[in-house]
Amino acid sequence: MTRTSLGAPLDRVDGRAKVTGAARYAADNNPAGLAHGYFVLSTIAKGTIRSIDAARASAAPGVLAVYSHANPLRLLPPRSYIAQFIGEPQRAMQDAVVRHYGQIVAMVVAETFEQARDAAALVTVEYDAQPPAADFLAGVPGARDPQTPFGHPVTILADGVPDIDAALAASEVTHTAVYTQPPEHHNPMEPHSAVAMWDGGKLTIHSGSQGPALHALDLAEGLGVPQEDVHVIGPYVGGGFGGKATSWSPTLLAAAAARALRRPVKVVTTREQLFTVTGHRTASHLTVTLGARRDGTLTAVKNLAVTTFEIENPASPPTAAYKCPNLDLRLKVVDLDIPRRTIMRAPGYAAGTFGLECAMDELAHELGLDPIELRMRNYATASPDKGLPYASKHLDECYRVGAERFGWSRRKAEPRSVTDGQWLVGMGMATCVLPSSQHAGAARVRFRANGTVEVACNTADLGTGAMTVLAMAGADRLGLPVGRIRPALGDSTLPVAAEGDSFMGAVGSAATSTILSAVHDAAGEAITALIAHAVSDARSPFHGMDAQDVRYSSGVLEGGGRRAGFGELLTTTGTPGVEAVTTATLGEDTERYAFITSGAHFCEVRVHRLTGEARLSRVTCVVDAGTIVNGKTARGQIAGGVVMSAGQALLEGAYVEPATGRIANANFADYLVPVNADIPAVDVHFLDHPDTRYNPQGARGLGELTGTGVAAAIANAIYNATGTRVRDLPITPDKLLS
Structure with missing residues (x-):
């Protein structure tokens, strides 16, 4: 494999293992003596368990144990802040209380999966049921204030303006609308699964996780x-x-x-169980009010978001998107007897940009302005809430380049102006925006005697390409071919940052920027350690030299007329390896600048005039995310985000029965996700302007970026095609025909 630099469209280093089946996921592990677990789920949403009869299940073939609150597996409550708020504060089967439909009330463990599943059907549970609160929209009027910092209101008022309503009253034009979407579910290809085994008091567990160290902390807290x-x-x-x-x-x-x-136990959740025993994205209800001058300049934005999850705040996008002197952004929370909510790609911003970007499109139509022109008249060069200048922002270029690539100039502003037979054709656009984040990450770089370098970091690769980025980061910093780098991740024993900072992982679109900074620093210290070893070991050809006179370049040490590759040096000195572990801290520029990743989406949609079927026919995305580390995997992230957001716009949504709290479509037959036939080719273009104030390589995260804006661009295109404005996702044929 030839040497590469950051930005090359490199194939995934783990690609062959994945396509040949050599990659071992959690459930692929089958240690000797393995038993299998299967869950019994509640059939009510609120109440208590009166009794559990497990006699027939316990007597079934192969059954080893049946656990419930009456025969519990004792688990301690979580102590970590993260686990309490984005996970489950109440451990399963610790009491008789039923908190939502589909809650785990019993677990059967048997010799085989089939035996456990069949025995689970023999468990009889009787309940004392109560009417659940399961109707989100009914709960919106009585929503409460949030109790965590994530939901604190943001109020920014110009001098002399007493409140946001006064600013809106003074505006020449106002627009108010309500934008809603139902709960969404992650539905990954690999369901949640685990294979656990103990050796004395030590647990080894194979389990797919976005943060192995946090996963270990969660387990340790629960198991004591x-x-x-x-x-x-x-x-x-x-x-x-x-x-x-x-x-x-x-x-x-x-x-x-x-x-x-x-003995070892394996648990693999079924598709239906996945809807209730793990978390999901909250439903949302946004009331967006824009105030503006007649030239389109924003004077006030009032955004009230209501959700069932106070960590996810759809009111927040105006703090990143546009310049406006008066902002009032608030979150309210509805408490329901439904399964737990958790973070999902672009939390807050996925729903929030749908509302904001649709409202901007509606305002542009009302004022007779091109939607891009309206956005440019409100272009922000500094963070509206923090007042800090953006270190690097080229969203204006995204608009210009995207419009050219997409052919935006051919758009007809008047709805229903373009037809193709029975199809109405429309174009729409929207801004995508996400504040950039990175962690103080740790990495280990180890030169090995066989001429390879291990580069290790306590993060995960969820299919995003993190393993490839890890290899490329090491190769670039050390001047080596990627083929000589051995990346390691997905293991809780690998280096993690400061004590207590166990959340470092593949979250918040921060993995790549964190990896780059950590590997950059660790590689530098590993080179220093290698040179120190070279001049101090008596068997080294550089022994006795001043370390300052020995140089490292592309895997080779040189100095004093002597030259040796690091593999040769370590073999000569009989040393297996030389390494350094370093924690990269965030630079001072993070206190002086605001950092943002942004872009522009352009969509063409065709809507059948008789059936109301909406088809996405063209998509262009132009992205400003700093340095693009790997053009191939980065494009996959953007295109994958478009696919996911097309589902948000046109297909996805869990239907919770208001009277029972049951998710009526908890399966892949009724909960629809996009397939190949739903998605056209996605034109992705990166500006590739390095943001070196953010990290030495200038790269910002982009994995969640296209979780924002796409749904609005599709909705805006549908309005342009049909003249029907749908503000309730997903946009299904019945809403276009009603």
């Missing part, structure tokens, strides 16, 4: 053991989208059952 006694292994993760950022009951119960039975 030291974190260092929990070893999480998950180098391959079949999708997460936020749903595997923290630990859920299936993993904890697999570990607890394995300890109780003193």
